[in-house]
Amino acid sequence: xxxxxxxxxxxxxxxxxxxxxxxxxxxxxxxxxxxxxxxxxxxxxxxxxxxxxxxxxxxxxxxxxxxxxxxxxxxxxxxxxxxxxxxxxxxxxxxxxxxxxxxxxxxxxxxxxxxxxxxxxxxxxxxxxxxxxxxxxxxxxxxxxxxxxxxxxxxxxxxxxxxxxxxxxxxxxxxxxxxxxxxxxxxxxxxxxxxxxxxxxxxxxxxxxxxxxxxxxxxxxxxxxxxxxxxxxxxxxxxxxxxxxxxxxxxxxxxxxxxxxxxxxxxxxxxxxxxxxxxxxxxxxxxxxxxxxxxxxxxxxxxxxxxxxxxxxxxxxxxxxxxxxxxxxx
Amino acid sequence: xxxxxxxxxxxxxxxxxxxxxxxxxxxxxxxxxxxxxxxxxxxxxxxxxxxxxxxxxxxxxxxxxxxxxxxxxxxxxxxxxxxxxxxxxxxxxxxxxxxxxxxxxxxxxxxxxxxxxxxxxxxxxxxxxxxxxxxxxxxxxxxxxxxxxxxxxxxxxxxxxxxxxxxxxxxxxxxxxxxxxxxxxxxxxxxxxxxxxxxxxxxxxxxxxxxxxxxxxxxxxxxxxxxxxxxxxxxxxxxxxxxxxxxxxxxxxxxxxxxxxxxxxxxxxxxxxxxxxxxxxxxxxxxxxxxxxxxxxxxxxxxxxxxxxxxxxxxxxxxxxxxxxxxxxx
Numbered sequence: 001x002x003x004x005x006x007x008x009x010x011x012x013x014x015x016x017x018x019x020x021x022x023x024x025x026x027x028x029x030x031x032x033x034x035x036x037x038x039x040x041x042x043x044x045x046x047x048x049x050x051x052x053x054x055x056x057x058x059x060x061x062x063x064x065x066x067x068x069x070x071x072x073x074x075x076x077x078x079x080x081x082x083x084x085x086x087x088x089x090x091x092x093x094x095x096x097x098x099x100x101x102x103x104x105x106x107x108x109x110x111x112x113x114x115x116x117x118x119x120x121x122x123x124x125x126x127x128x129x130x131x132x133x134x135x136x137x138x139x140x141x142x143x144x145x146x147x148x149x150x151x152x153x154x155x156x157x158x159x160x161x162x163x164x165x166x167x168x169x170x171x172x173x174x175x176x177x178x179x180x181x182x183x184x185x186x187x188x189x190x191x192x193x194x195x196x197x198x199x200x201x202x203x204x205x206x207x208x209x210x211x212x213x214x215x216x217x218x219x220x221x222x223x224x225x226x227x228x229x230x231x232x233x234x235x236x237x238x239x240x241x242x243x244x245x246x247x248x249x250x251x252x253x254x255x256x257x258x259x260x261x262x263x264x265x266x267x268x269x270x271x272x273x274x275x276x277x278x279x280x281x282x283x284x285x286x287x288x289x290x291x292x293x294x295x296x297x298x299x300x301x302x303x304x305x306x307x308x309x310x311x312x313x314x315x316x317x318x319x320x321x322x323x324x325x326x327x328x329x330x
Numbered sequence: 331x332x333x334x335x336x337x338x339x340x341x342x343x344x345x346x347x348x349x350x351x352x353x354x355x356x357x358x359x360x361x362x363x364x365x366x367x368x369x370x371x372x373x374x375x376x377x378x379x380x381x382x383x384x385x386x387x388x389x390x391x392x393x394x395x396x397x398x399x400x401x402x403x404x405x406x407x408x409x410x411x412x413x414x415x416x417x418x419x420x421x422x423x424x425x426x427x428x429x430x431x432x433x434x435x436x437x438x439x440x441x442x443x444x445x446x447x448x449x450x451x452x453x454x455x456x457x458x459x460x461x462x463x464x465x466x467x468x469x470x471x472x473x474x475x476x477x478x479x480x481x482x483x484x485x486x487x488x489x490x491x492x493x494x495x496x497x498x499x500x501x502x503x504x505x506x507x508x509x510x511x512x513x514x515x516x517x518x519x520x521x522x523x524x525x526x527x528x529x530x531x532x533x534x535x536x537x538x539x540x541x542x543x544x545x546x547x548x549x550x551x552x553x554x555x556x557x558x559x560x561x562x563x564x565x566x567x568x569x570x571x572x573x574x575x576x577x578x579x580x581x582x583x584x585x586x587x588x589x590x591x592x593x594x595x596x597x598x599x600x601x602x603x604x605x606x607x608x609x610x611x612x613x614x615x616x617x618x619x620x621x622x623x624x625x626x627x628x629x630x631x632x633x634x635x636x637x638x639x640x641x642x643x644x645x646x647x648x649x650x651x652x653x654x655x656x657x658x659x660x
Contacts, residue, residue, distance in 0.1 A: 257372065
């Protein structure tokens with residue numbers, strides 16, 4: 001049993017903690033939370049040991065959420081820590097992980113230099129085996145890499161052009177973000193999959209929630225027909241090609257579908273590709289995909305744990321993770 | 331065991347079906363769905379018998395969602411039907427229910443005349459006992475009645491002034507809706523609780539989802555202090571007075587809290603009243619409450635079933651419903 005700590009219990013951390021708790025080969029030591037608010041209360045109700053910052057330990061006691069210890073206790077007691085602290089704070093924690101000789105998994109909000117390997121399980125699992133520090137790329141980059149990896153293997157990619165329309169804008173307007181190009185997603189994807197060759201990524205933000213939508217045009221080294229590409233993508237376990245007859249038209253429908261399916265915390269771990277959008281013109285492939293920003297990196301974090309520990313190869317780890325999380329069940 | 335059919339499997343119908351399936355004294359015969367889309371697919375995955383309109387029966391077969399029968403079969407096989415069809419369609423179905431001598435529960439989208447009684451369980455359960463047709467008032471009116479009922483009992487109400495800021499606007503603007511006053515909520519609340527005396531309700535729509543927010547000022551026949559009112563409201567089983575220290579600031583936090591608590595389909599059945607908003611100035615009481623538009627009427631539908639069947643009094647039914655749905659558990 002791998003003893004895993006989750007440092008930071010926000011959008012990603014809470015879901016990684018749930019996933020770790022579901023894995024038969026892992027034990028969740030606990031989670032850290034900076035304040036004794038409703039999220040900490042719900043963690044306690046889920047039965048998780050909650051660790052507090054040293055200076056706030058008494059506040060947790062006062063809020064009837066007794067802390068299991070301080071954050072350094074969590075790091076000391078864990079074989080591997082998943083760092084899900086706010087962007088940039090992971091780099092600050094790295095010396096603490098080093099002091100305790102605890103391997104750590106960082107998220108995409110950290111710069112690539114924080115880790116030896118940037119990671120997407122179906123793309124480059126092997127590179128993370130036995131490493132001390134691994135970084136999961138952001139939700140959007142994870143979603144791109146999952147789609148690129150099988151295309152590279154089947155056809156080769158010459159170039160990719162991607163527009164990422166991202167949820168959680170600040171105002172009721174469309175906002176190019178950043179206005180300089182590329183967005184971080186292109187360079188990040190190349191960290192994991194240099195085989196992409198060239199990539200341009202352009203980001204925008206709109207005032208919506210939970211789901212991003214990407215429009216992709218990929219220039220392949222081959223000219224498959226759309227049906228062949230659709231079959232290829234449908235075979236990938238972390239991609240769901242949405243059948244047209246399900247009538248899923250928007251992120252709203254995707255949320256309802258996740259709830260209807262009984263997915264915990266509304267999680268949709270898989271890239272959601274609109275089947276009818278898959279189009280080829282000679283070597284150019286275009287499609288729309290939606291990414292659930294809160295959960296698509298969760299299975300990648302779990303796989304990174306096994307890669308660091310060296311307890312499974314890519315296929316074994318992905319299968320175990322998928323099975324425990326209910327991914328790819330029909 | 332009461333054999334219950336749910337006609338219409340949209341936002342409300344799906345949640346009522348789930349709730350009925352959870353009740354130890356009820357059996358869900360099945361649900362009707364107009365099209366074999368993702369919602370129907372998820373109903374099948376939940377193990378519900380799906381009934382189709384006669385003219386679309388074959389479409390369901392073709393979509394691998396075999397229908398258990400046509401809608402009239404569902405009505406004939408059920409002791410009581412919950413009508414959760416789109417607004418106005420319930421009145422069209424009423425003659426069909428009459429033909430089969432099947433009592434029916436309608437939703438707030440129908441006019442008051444469709445039923446003998448408009449209903450909110452903690453307010454007027456007794457009036458529905460043994461009736462053939464009962465109408466659950468809309469989510470907003472349900473939320474108002476739950477707050478008014480204990481205030482009437484404890485203090486008496488002279489007048490209520492309510493602004494309802496409603497989610498699901500069409501554009502990124504604030505829209506008074508309707509511009510004529512009152513909105514339907516005031517007259518509907520009076521159908522259930524004539525003791526309110528006078529009420530003015532003013533509705534707006536804004537482009538947000540799932541949760542409405544009400545600002546209420548109620549003129550009481552007494553002048554309690556705020557702490558006493560807070561205690562009174564905290565004792566009501568379908569009201570959650572939010573403690574300030576939970577840090578719930580918006581409908582977003584409420585959604586997260588529902589997910590964190592593991593509530594199926596993100597349901598928050600209880601009125602959510604911000605504790606720190608409860609304020610009194612002599613006989614005037616003001617507060618903010620949030621209503622989850624998708625689920626707050628669900629326990630009311632379940633209680634209306636028992637009222638029609640005459641199998642429980644108000645207190646027994648409310649307790650059974652609350653227990654099965656996890657309402658009021660600490």
